[in-house]
Each structure stands twice: as C-alpha cells, then as structure tokens.
Amino acid sequence: MAVLSFGRERDRRDGRGGYGYQWWTVPQSDAYYAAGLQGQYIYVDPKTKTVIVKLSYFPPGDFAAGEETMAFFEATSAWKP
Secondary structure, eight states: OOBOTTSOBOOOTTSSOOEETTEEEOTTSSOEEEEOTTSOEEEEETTTTEEEEEOOOOOTTOHHHHHHHHHHHHHHHHOOO
8 A cells, every 4th residue: 555645545455445634535536535424525536626515414324325425426526517
C-alpha cells in the first residue's frame, strides 16, 4: 500500500478503498469521502470537480443504503451534461 504525502492510503489490495485522516478513498479513482454517523457524507472527486454533501439518516445496520449512496455518488460524478 502506498501512502500519499498527507497520509492517505491508496487502494488496498482487497479492492476496497483506503482510509486516513477520517477520509476514505474510492478504489480505482482519485475520489475520496468522509462518512459520518448513519448516513452523513461528503464526497469529493477532484478529477471531475464534483463535491456532494448528503445529510440523511440510515437505520443502524442498514448497509445497503450506504452502497446505494456510493453508487449514486459515482454515477453523479461521471455524468456529463
């Protein structure tokens, strides 16, 4: 695993993103995000200049909602008007 100058781990070998300084990296991407308690997110993709802030509530243990949220963030970032 490579560590960037500010301490962020890059993609892990198991295909999941890395973690550092309260931020998660997105595999095969320069995007990264902060995930707060039960559905709060900040998503940043420098390549596409996309920033998304999501305020929401996920019931404890509802991991499907988080997966759906990440799919939405990636699709939104890839969208070209």
